[in-house]
Amino acid sequence: MAPINAFEVNGSKDFSPAKKTLPEVELENGNGSSAKRQKDKRSPGIFFDIFIDVTRDRQSEKEKEIEREKGDSLRERGYSYETLLETANYLLSRTSIRPQIGIICGSGMGSYWKEGSLAENIEDAERFPYEEIPNFPVSTVEGHHGQLVFGKISGAPVVAMQGRFHYYEGYPLWKCCLPVRVMKLLGVQTLIATNAAGGLNPEFRVGDLMIVKDHINMMGFAGNNPLHGPNDERFGPRFPPMSKAYDYEFRNIAKEVAKELKIDDIVREGVYTCLGGPNFETVAELNMLKLVGCDAVGMSTVHEVITARHCNMKVFGMSLITNECVVCYNSDEANHEEVLDVGRMRQEVLRKYLSTLVKRFAQLSSAEVQP
Ligand SMILES: O=P(O)(O)O[C@H]1O[C@H](CO)[C@@H](O)[C@H]1O
Numbered sequence: 001m002a003p004i005n006a007f008e009v010n011g012s013k014d015f016s017p018a019k020k021t022l023p024e025v026e027l028e029n030g031n032g033s034s035a036k037r038q039k040d041k042r043s044p045g046i047f048f049d050i051f052i053d054v055t056r057d058r059q060s061e062k063e064k065e066i067e068r069e070k071g072d073s074l075r076e077r078g079y080s081y082e083t084l085l086e087t088a089n090y091l092l093s094r095t096s097i098r099p100q101i102g103i104i105c106g107s108g109m110g111s112y113w114k115e116g117s118l119a120e121n122i123e124d125a126e127r128f129p130y131e132e133i134p135n136f137p138v139s140t141v142e143g144h145h146g147q148l149v150f151g152k153i154s155g156a157p158v159v160a161m162q163g164r165f166h167y168y169e170g171y172p173l174w175k176c177c178l179p180v181r182v183m184k185l186l187g188v189q190t191l192i193a194t195n196a197a198g199g200l201n202p203e204f205r206v207g208d209l210m211i212v213k214d215h216i217n218m219m220g221f222a223g224n225n226p227l228h229g230p231n232d233e234r235f236g237p238r239f240p241p242m243s244k245a246y247d248y249e250f251r252n253i254a255k256e257v258a259k260e261l262k263i264d265d266i267v268r269e270g271v272y273t274c275l276g277g278p279n280f281e282t283v284a285e286l287n288m289l290k291l292v293g294c295d296a297v298g299m300s301t302v303h304e305v306i307t308a309r310h311c312n313m314k315v316f317g318m319s320l321i322t323n324e325c326v327v328c329y330n331s332d333e334a335n336h337e338e339v340l341d342v343g344r345m346r347q348e349v350l351r352k353y354l355s356t357l358v359k360r361f362a363q364l365s366s367a368e369v370q371p
């Protein structure tokens, strides 16, 4: 079949936007009266002067209101670059670690930062409780400890978020992602975002690890995006692309490492989606998500990845499948305890897999900066 040519759709090959003329419009001047109407009302003498004064007063009130709204929206929208720089400098002045890789621990997965687990791999660990860090939100979810851990994994300098922020905790998306921008200002080039997620792909089993290939930004469809509002070019461009959000090379390395560690039978790849939570999904919602190509569903990560890509960080995403999504009405219901339990049960595998990945990603980054 011949391809459809947009210019021939209406039977005319002469669709040239440059040739089109626009109908004349009467421009409003911002206070409800058009320039034309104002001109019509012009009449000499005192009435005209009063009219002009009132219009001017109304205009300056309007301008003030716009200024006020701008201020409010900026406060609501997020901290300035300078404020986040203060946060980064606070941390940098208290640790000698200069992290190259940032890690966000998913629900229940932060526990592998405790003794007997990845904590032993984070050498020279220095911990900063969120409540002590200027401008930082605090973690309110069970399974999220609420501290930043600086140190080294296999020799690579890292900073790990032991506890992330979710939209359902009441934080706007930009605030959930504030630590990602702080990481950027700390010098982090690579973000590893992990999460606990429900498996939608019928081939997935509880305890599987899913390398995130792509995401579907469901909250973005409703206009909720961490980059919503004024854009600061110092972080990144107004319209960042997202078609290569999850680094291709990292994904290949993760598959290779899975084979080397002989865990490739539990390592999958797929598409993640995030809903706002905090309720788990209905059966109809889960069926819809399956239908549109989602392999796993959670309540995080997507907005963090968008923020990281906006400021040009490379991203690796990994989901631990903590429960099979209930796609019929007589199955067991999802619950947070199960999510945390599976995190605990997979602790050792996650520790080994992630620490090997950190080492390989760091080697790749150093090779890239070599002349
Ligand atoms: O995405 P993370 O933080 O890993 O946690 C997932 O697990 C929690 C639900 O049990 C939700 O917060 C969901 O997002």
Ligand code: HPA
Pocket: 196, 197, 198, 199, 280, 281, 297, 298, 299, 322, 323, 325, 334, 339
């Ligand atoms: O089934 C789930 N749905 C949403 N978020 C989740 N986090 C873990 N499991 C799930």
